[in-house]
Amino acid sequence: MLLVTVASLAFAVSGPVARLARPAHPVFVACGRVALAAMILFAIDPRGVVRSARALAPANRLRILLCGALLGVHFALFLAGLDRTSLPAAVTLVSLEPVSVVLCALLVHGVRPTRREQIGVLLATAGAAVMASAAGSGEHQIAGDLLVLAAVALYGLYVAVARSLKDALPPRQAGALIYATAALTIGVALVPLGAHEGIGALPIGSFLAIFALAVIPTLVGHTSVQAAARHLSPAIVALVSPGETLGGLVIGAALLGAIPTWREVAGAAVILAGCTITIVGPAPPPVLDGAKADERPLQS
Template identity: 30%
Template sequence: MTSRLQLPLVLTVGVLAVSCAAVLIRFASNAHPEHTPLFSLVIAAGRLTLASLVLLPFTLRGLAKHRLSGRAWGFTVASGVLLALHFMTWITSLSYTSIASSTALATTTPVWVALIAWIFLKNPPTLQTVIGIVVALGGGALVAFGQETTATAPDPLFGNLLALVGAMCAGGYFMLGRQAQHLGVPTQLYAGLAYGAAAVTLLPMPLIFGVGYQAPLEAYFWIALLALIPQLIGHTSFNWAMKQMNPTLVSLLILLEPVGSSVLAILFFREFPTLQVVMGGVVLLLGVAVASFPGRTKAQPA
């Protein structure tokens, strides 16, 4: 039994922790002397590598206990590659567009999950989900075309496109991870292996694209905080909360991340979203909430 204050406190800490991600990424990018968008590859590789190292003891223990099939390995590694693509595109988007626009578009992941399940798994969505998807896509269009060009958003349309691609990759990551776990991969072991596959995918990227790993210590300080606060504290808080309350409600609370990120962007960078971005963000989050919330469905045989 948890106290009355413990659950709200953990959820508050979780929302605040994940809301810090975009701001920490911007701090890390600004610490690079050349301010190159390609430094996002280093940020993504650092975040996933540190997370993988933290989970390594549990991953090795899980591999010793469980024997995975070839298909399970395939789905797990493929999901890790998509996770790497998610972080590559989303983190890079923050070099081109505002934090408010990027984080709002990144929350469309549940929409893409529903569409992937419909197209590839022949699992048609309910009418409620379809309505939510249409509303979310309409709000997303307002966000995508509503950001003005500024010093912190030099190419908002391109940045918004990257954020949207990142959300699509995250949707594929979740669906492949679901298949891997259905094939017998325990959740904790899956997380460690997927993070590891993502880290292996990302580590050579800075060298391939010529940016390298040379950067001020300050940049790596922000990257370490990125792995610690949003990844470990934030995600751990939500995972714990899902065992204490309805998982759907926890998922809906995660939609507060763009709100928290936008407030932090105003405080630290004086980055005020346009009225169209705010209106589009509200519509987008409402659509995602409608699409994510379970409606009444007919009982089906197991």
Template identity: 30%
Template sequence: MAALAVAIVAVSTSAILIRFSNAPSGPMAFWRVTLTLLLLAPLSLRSGAEFQKFDRRDLLSALLAGLALAAHFATWFESVDKTTVAASVTLVTTQPAFVAVGAYFLFGESLSRRSLAGIGVALAGSAVMSLDGLLGGTTAPEPVLGNLLALAGAVLAGLYVLAGRSVRQRVNLVPYVTVVYVVCAGGLLAYSLALGDPVLAYPPREWLLFLGMAIGPGLLGHTVVNWALAHVESSVVSVSFVGEPVGSTVLALVILGEVPGALTLAGGAIVIGGIYLTARGRR
């Protein structure tokens, strides 16, 4: 539980670090994933024999998961620059709702009344948050587009979770994330090169931010969350992620001086309630 608390604080810094960086979203996400891979390299080398547990189906699933994660990073990093931190982080955290829907259609998992209610509440909250952009209640440059990109990031994060769920039942954490991160980094590199964004030409300040993203949200955040899943009920882990938008909003207020609009705050509270209901309604 202590590790989980540290992880939620760590992932809450992600949007702040993105805002501090002047790099395009593609290279920024590429270096976050690549540096996380380098930090995990000693563990990956020690797990050499575990890679043999991958069969063809597992490799295809890991490939899909890595590409979905790359697309998630690309859309969400772009979202942070276009809408408020509060809106972007809250909307991307609606991932459990899309996982629940995807698990119903792909795996035949039943949806409890609580989960259905939670999905409906989360979507209603998302609509309320988008009204802030439509009515001019925020100073964000492109709030509507930013909110849509954050929702797209949530859908892609849900696809990443669903693609890797069966693999994780047979393959340990480090080999799995190593393969997924390699595919993800490759996808982000191709995306950056296709847009003509520079990959290497950055000042020392940017490299420190890239390293901070890898150590904080990458290593201490999502990797620790995956480790915690072996020791804490998955429903507890899912619900704990509602702390991320709260933490990010507070950090944005204190560090960036960014005050979210009234509808963003109201809609965000509704979304968090919906995420809580969805997560508690699923095993």
């Protein structure tokens, strides 16, 4: 639970700090974020990363590549969307990730959502519609909202694939390989999108913000989630998402003056209610005497 709390706080700074990276191109910010995270994790244990990579079965190597590609595009879309819409809208819409996880679990693994999860999905979707209705006022633009929603959809696919890697290698080694793959995936798009232009003229504050994104929400946040997921049910781990949204709204308002409109507040409240209903489902069955902890059925 401590890991879940730490991850929530780490993720909460993601949106506000990404705003501080301006005028850097959001795709460059995404690439720098995961590239730095990969290099730091590799520097901590280079032999362990290489040893884990060599020991992977071919199928798991493909899963690592797919996870990295999905995570890289997720980061690029989210930061691009954040750059084109209001901060309150972006950090609220990203809290739809538990809904995406539930839907992708159904599509990929055939895990049918419970009635409570179905109600939560419908409620959160209604909240997203309310949030989208606020587009056009100030920085809030529908194009940015759609990019964030695309990022949310990819996150669900990322989690669906990552679940199969739970026992393949330790979280730190997995993070190094996945972040490196994500950086390479985003790096391919830097030149075609013109995200590399003007890098030399960026202020030092942009690079400091990218470094902060690499360390706080990426290394601390995502690595904590990966570790927590090995000991807690997915429903509990998914509590990170509403915590991220609430923290991001508070930090954005306090430090950047990003005050949400009344429609954004209403949409955020409905989305958070739906996500909470979705992830706070019935408790998993108790573990029988003599059973191993990893044999406990996982909620979707």
